[in-house]
Amino acid sequence: MEELTLATPALLFSAVSLILLAYTNRFLSYAQLIRTLDGQHREHPSQVTRAQIDNLRRRLHLTRSMQTLGVVSLLLCVVTMFLIYVGWQQPAAWVFGAALLLLIGSLGVSVREIGISVRALEIRLRDLER
Template identity: 50%
Template sequence: MTLSIETPALLFSATSLILLAYTNRFLTIAQIVRSLKSHYDEKHTKSILLQINNLNLRLSLIRYMQLFGVLCLFLSVFAMFLLFLEQQIFGIYLFSASLLCLLISLAISFWEISISVTALRLHLSDLLEEKN
């Protein structure tokens, strides 16, 4: 089995866009946490504390998403380097590891999104109950 040097390069644009999306999610959640923290300092309500805890979990997940995304990119570049040096077997293994890191990053992303959707649905159900 052979792998061309261009194959790992295919992950560059996808991984870069994914990392940009992860960073935007991180920055948005960080801003929400800061806002909720100031609200919590004014009113010590349990609901705000629960939201902050939920967002803290999501921030941790995003950190791992970014970690595995960067590791994917790093391993892809290293695989290209090994393929350039005509080390096919090691290049294939590293490229496989980079794909595995990308899969892990995407799986954690799915987990984080599902937590976000659950929290939003809970928030919306509170609003619907207030309406009725």
């Protein structure tokens, strides 16, 4: 295996930062949608709004997991850089590998959440067709 340099984990910083920004934007849009659905459901309770609320709950939990995995991945990149700095190459390689696995996990959860989001839009479209 080739020796890690400080530049290697630093490459993930911009990627992970952009991913976390996208996750935060999703979270904020969910918060706005929940507030809107809350008002609709209180005025006119229906199965459609109930299904949307249940769907949003699942999506929020997934978004929290995505954010947590992404933040821990970023933290492990910083730890990797510290380990490289102090000359502990082998532990740095293992920690960097863990950071990559967490980033993969975060992206995998993101794909799952996208699938649920599509189903939420399908619920809305079925309601519009009626």
